[in-house]
Amino acid sequence: SVLKMRMDTTDPEAEIISEIEKSSLRARDLTHQLLTFSKGGAPIKKVASIKNMVHDTVEFVLRGSGMKFNYHCDENLRNIEVDEGQIAQVINNISINAIQAMPDGGNIRITAQNREVVPGEAMPLDPGPYVMISIADEGSGIPYENLNKIFDPYFTTKENGTGLGLASSFNIVRKHGGFIFAVSRHGGGAEIVFYLPAVSGR
16 A cells, blocks of 8 residues: 555556555455454444444445445434444445346445334344344345355355355344344345344434
């Protein structure tokens, strides 16, 4: 990165430096994902608003892709107590999957809502207030036989995939006391939904 700042953009070696930088960033991301499966990587939580975090992360991921996204957010969205870096990684991983599911372009629909989980609800969560985030694409969907495998470590249908993106997202959300799942209609797009505990009264 320092070399890149010192070089003229017209320098023929500038492109090589950029590729080295991209490779090191990919290595960093892979290391972060691997940490999720180790004893380390425990979330360092603080109270935060997820409203702008979702928008800014998706906007950054989509930059240069030519894709658009629609973002619908509850006006009084509750705060959450999270490790911002880890939750941004979850949003990043899901958004990248959505992009890859639409090689010919498309639109990503994102929703952020306040939800209340009540006793007896068919969801593995403690009763209480939550924030629900949904990220949906317009791709070909997830085949039924793969729907329960997509969060498994190293499971991938991509030629150069690592199978760690959604698996690390699953672990991150679980370590935050939340829940993540996928909804898909083959040929009708896929939707990844995750719940995170909200801070009561905020």
